[in-house]
Amino acid sequence: MTVVRSLLLFALAALTEIGGAWLVWQGWREHRGLWWVAAGVLMLGAYGFVATFQPDPNFGRVLAAYGGVFVAGSLAWGMVVDGYRPDRSDVVGAVICLLGVAVVMYGPRG
Incomplete structure (x- = not known):
């Protein structure tokens, strides 16, 4: 159950960040306005809180592992929201990052 909770928190963190x-x-570069920027800033702040709910107590480990989630999640976001089409290297890189997440977060501890 702890791993499932952790994975769900990583997914929520990716959505917020x-x-x-x-x-x-969108607000700044695409000139949609400061309300978009403000909403983005609030979501980025929420991301900081989501990370604190990870079961692992080590800030460095959680944020390092989240880096891999961020890579894969960013590519997925681009596909869904912006119509981005990843190439083979994007996909291979994202898979490597997610394997790193698994090792860092859920690998055996000695």
Whole structure:
């Protein structure tokens, strides 16, 4: 159950961080306005809180592992929201990152 909870928290963290960054991008770079930027800033703040609910007590480990989730999640976001088509190297890189997440977060501890 702990691994499932952790994976769900990583998914929620990805939605809040990537979604927040996308809103800031849309508000500023695509000239949609400061309300988009403000919403993005709030979502990015929410991301910081989501990470604190991870069962592992080590900040460095959680954030390092989340880096891999962020890579894969960003590519997925781009596909769903912006119509981005990843190439083979994108997919292979994302899989490698997710394997790293599994090792860092859920590998045996000595």
